[in-house]
Amino acid sequence: MGLLSxxxxxxxxxxxxxxxxxxxxxxxxxxxxxxxxxxxxxxxxTPTQGFNIKSVQSQGFKLNVWDIxxxxxxxxxxxxxxxxxxxxxxxIDSADRKRFEETGQELAELLDEEKxxxxxxxxxxxKQDLLTAAPASEIxxxxxxxxxxxxxxxxxxxxxxxxxxxxxxxASPARLCSPEGxxxxxxxxxxxxxxSVASSPxxxxxxxxxxxxxxxxxxxxxxxxxxxxxxxxxxxxxER
Amino acid sequence: MFVSLxxxxxxxxxxxxxxxxxxxxxxxxxxQRIFDGSKEGARRTLxxxxxxxxxxxxxxxxxVHVNKAEVEKCVRNVMKEKKIEQKNTGFKTNLHICLLQxxxxxxxxxxxxxxxxxxxxxxxxxxEEQLIELWNLLMPHENLKARITKQWCDIGFQxxxxxxxxxxxxxxxxxxLVYFSKHYTNEARQVLSHSNHPxxxxxxxxxxINLTEMAYxxxxxxxxxxxxxxxxxxxxxMEHFHQFYCYLVSEFDKFWFEEEPESIMHFxxxxxxxxxxxxxxxxxxxxxxxxxxxxxx
Numbered sequence: 001m002g003l004l005s006x007x008x009x010x011x012x013x014x015x016x017x018x019x020x021x022x023x024x025x026x027x028x029x030x031x032x033x034x035x036x037x038x039x040x041x042x043x044x045x046t047p048t049q050g051f052n053i054k055s056v057q058s059q060g061f062k063l064n065v066w067d068i069x070x071x072x073x074x075x076x077x078x079x080x081x082x083x084x085x086x087x088x089x090x091x092i093d094s095a096d097r098k099r100f101e102e103t104g105q106e107l108a109e110l111l112d113e114e115k116x117x118x119x120x121x122x123x124x125x126x127k128q129d130l131l132t133a134a135p136a137s138e139i140x141x142x143x144x145x146x147x148x149x150x151x152x153x154x155x156x157x158x159x160x161x162x163x164x165x166x167x168x169x170x171a172s173p174a175r176l177c178s179p180e181g182x183x184x185x186x187x188x189x190x191x192x193x194x195x196s197v198a199s200s201p202x203x204x205x206x207x208x209x210x211x212x213x214x215x216x217x218x219x220x221x222x223x224x225x226x227x228x229x230x231x232x233x234x235x236x237x238x239e240r
Numbered sequence: 241m242f243v244s245l246x247x248x249x250x251x252x253x254x255x256x257x258x259x260x261x262x263x264x265x266x267x268x269x270x271x272q273r274i275f276d277g278s279k280e281g282a283r284r285t286l287x288x289x290x291x292x293x294x295x296x297x298x299x300x301x302x303x304v305h306v307n308k309a310e311v312e313k314c315v316r317n318v319m320k321e322k323k324i325e326q327k328n329t330g331f332k333t334n335l336h337i338c339l340l341q342x343x344x345x346x347x348x349x350x351x352x353x354x355x356x357x358x359x360x361x362x363x364x365x366x367x368e369e370q371l372i373e374l375w376n377l378l379m380p381h382e383n384l385k386a387r388i389t390k391q392w393c394d395i396g397f398q399x400x401x402x403x404x405x406x407x408x409x410x411x412x413x414x415x416x417l418v419y420f421s422k423h424y425t426n427e428a429r430q431v432l433s434h435s436n437h438p439x440x441x442x443x444x445x446x447x448x449i450n451l452t453e454m455a456y457x458x459x460x461x462x463x464x465x466x467x468x469x470x471x472x473x474x475x476x477x478m479e480h481f482h483q484f485y486c487y488l489v490s491e492f493d494k495f496w497f498e499e500e501p502e503s504i505m506h507f508x509x510x511x512x513x514x515x516x517x518x519x520x521x522x523x524x525x526x527x528x529x530x531x532x533x534x535x536x537x
Contacts, residue, residue: 026398026404027399027404042408044409044456044457045407046407046449046450046453047398047407047450049442049446049450049504049508049511050505050506050507051505051508052508070398071399071446072398072399073393073443074505077503077505080505
């Protein structure tokens with residue numbers, strides 16, 4: 001379930017091919033994330049000119065992930081890749097505070113794009129392995145994510161470098177999101193994650209859970225039919 | 241299945257008997273036959289490397305990893321093992337050269353790899369100096385207004401601070417860029433000006449770092465052996481790797497404008513095509529890939 005479960009909801013078509021668009025500023029970690037998702041070596045990465053694409057098979061879904069270069073010069077080309085996007089993944093370098101404003105602007109512009117209207121957005125607060133990284137909650141606040149009302153969204157801490165927070169896991173939301181069920185889920189995840197699960201406001205029956213991630217995936221989701229309670233997930237390094 | 245069975249039988253049994261029969265017929269060991277049958281260069285050195293690598297004799301097998309200082313001793317030992325007279329100077333010289341090339345290639349890879357593993361560090365003065373040197377070489381008529389400035393985009397970095405662009409290539413990427421600009425200054429400036437083409441332009445420095453990755457991976461997987469064995473009759477040096485990089489940058493620039501891609505967004509597709517082309521060239525035993533018509537570095 002998780003990302004996969006939301007996909008099943010969104011995609012009633014039988015082909016089960018999913019187009020995921022990876023965007024973000026240069027040096028945010030998009031290509032590293034892409035390679036992590038595809039379980040490839042991440043030690044020889046160079047800046048992306050143009051784009052990379054990889055297909056990842058998971059639970060009957062074929063995820064076609066498009067990683068587009070983030071350098072300012074080629075951002076005008078981003079729009080060429082909007083069409084038919086099922087999910088937008090926006091990657092932020094959580095340690096690059098000087099560029100929070102710039103990344104916020106780019107994200108806001110993306111959310112205004114007609115071709116991306118209603119497309120669910122998953123924001124990765126990347127580079128949580130760095131000591132200077134801002135926590136996801138701070139980034140969510142800075143970006144005014146709570147004002148997003150027209151789509152499903154979520155912010156997720158991760159470290160594309162270590163792989164924490166980015167694995168495609170088939171976590172069961174029923175077990176992970178309900179406070180009673182936390183014992184079942186706890187063993188699966190690294191320290192610090194289980195705690196954030198227990199108080200999760202998300203009702204598992206709705207099934208609107210991002211699963212690229214894991215347990216805490218449900219915490220920041222805004223569902224149009226439900227009031228957003230302002231919580232965000234912080235998975236990878238929960239005790240920071 | 242059949243192929244792998246054959247491969248197993250060949251390398252474990254048949255090869256031995258085949259060599260034994262040939263030895264009886266020609267009264268020469270495999271190494272001697274290689275030296276007699278091929279002239280100095282990649283064909284010979286690759287054959288010697290293969291022969292030593294697949295030998296059952298430990299002295300021979302270890303010879304491909306010999307240190308520069310011990311090559312002479314190693315040659316003597318191999319000759320002793322193969323019962324070749326020490327006064328056979330032809331054999332001695334030939335084997336000496338081959339061992340320098342073979343072990344030198346491995347050493348070169350280690351050196352390149354260790355430079356790649358040094359991340360660019362903006363607190364390191366030496367790193368910073370090289371970065372500034374790169375600017376001055378490429379843009380002699382324009383001063384950098386600050387260390388962090390949008391001007392870096394003019395030579396094809398992504399943003400206002402190049403330090404994040406070296407990534408997985410570390411200092412190897414920068415040293416390559418500086419080498420090209422320093423030793424082939426005119427060519428480098430010319431390529432840079434091409435890269436500013438309004439329609440077919442690309443980011444010079446970023447593409448350069450991508451080509452460092454290409455040169456590095458060709459070295460790593462052994463594809464560069466043919467070129468280096470032909471090029472250097474002895475120990476290949478870091479300089480030879482840099483020179484190959486310069487060749488790649490210059491050739492890629494030509495290739496890019498010949499292909500006329502729709503936009504920079506198609507970079508990876510053409511990069512792959514170019515990569516295949518270079519791999520194809522390196523399959524030729526007589527290949528030497530160097531930049532021509534330039535002042536000697």
